[in-house]
Amino acid sequence: QLQLQESGPGLVKASETLSFTCTASGGSIRSRSYFWGWIRQPPGKGLEWIGSVHYSGNAFYNPSLKSRVTIFGDTSKNQFSLKLTSVTAADTAVYYCVLQATDDRLRLEAFDIWGQGTMVTVSS
């Protein structure tokens, strides 16, 4: 069974770039059946979708974050990554990497597999 594990910086300064890597084990991320995705959750708040990218190159991003977000994968390492630029305190959250199910039409379906999450604090 596929498992995901995030790695991230823990603490960054405002205006810097946040970078995360998600490493998969127990299976390959090179699959037509999944998008590689990221979701975040500010402390005490709800879930916010950041974006989802398919290994074929199709990508979907949250319109409110799109200008600052890049998601990309390295199938040779069985990893995918998130970069978020120009961060502010509002970007403080637990960040989850996820595998999102899809079909032959690349519809955005359920988030089947989640990492345990990694907390990042943006300091001013």
Add this chain to the structure above:
Amino acid sequence: SDELTQPPSVSVSAGQTARITCSGDALPKQFAYWYQQKPGQAPVVIIYKDSERPSGIPERFSGSSSGTTVTLTISGVQAEDEADYYCQSADSSGTYVIFGGGTKLTVL
């Protein structure tokens, strides 16, 4: 813009039935999914495509859809069901994901 609206909280006595609603204009066109999140844990999907239950999810969890509202029903609520529940869908064009604000289920 497309949004999903959930009640912030629902309280129910153990053994009773809990119903959590999620409303949104895109729901007649897009499937909904439900997640359960317990403190300090990642969410887990408990309902697919409005009403399908993944393997390993207890039968007391069920989902239904009617027009612009989908409903998660938990029959015979147990203390272990106390958690936050989120609905998820897509916008009407299917190009971005939307989450509801979440509902905290309290078991009395």
